[in-house]
Amino acid sequence: MRPLLFTLFSGFAALLVAALPAAAEGPACGTRAEIVRQLENRYAESRHGMGIASNDSVLEIFASEASGTFSVLVTLPSGQTCLIASGNDYQSLAEPLPAQGKGA
Template structure:
């Protein structure tokens, strides 16, 4: 799954996740980023804007392959949306559409 597809999937589901402020998987953004860096060695790999001005980010460790998708609301509360293993950076070309000039 490409990082862009991961971002799109997370953006579709992030709006409802950020409405509940008492979720256990949410905290201030700086705390979440510090934990991702110190415990998992993950750094930001991509970023996009989701529904309701929610910032969707993909963090990953290129050494261990772990990855995490976060969603941050306008108040600076970051929620963990998904995480996993075997992260890879891809640069795939768009498929030919047959409409080339």
């Protein structure tokens, strides 16, 4: 399931990164160190997953199991890090893939 989720998150991240200039307010961007520090201090979130997206960006998922909050960061090849999504009710899943040829 992890490869499927990673592929879905990577595709989602690539779409969001491609749409960044079109956003009205734009995402919260800055140095990775500062954004991670804020996630740790304000929300007690730590990194739960990461991967390399097709556009060579690094996608990271931060979450707090205590509060259920989560944040999705993308670090672009330029080094700029942007918070592209956040929310509540984070759940860590490890579901098996369906049998080949069968729907979900």
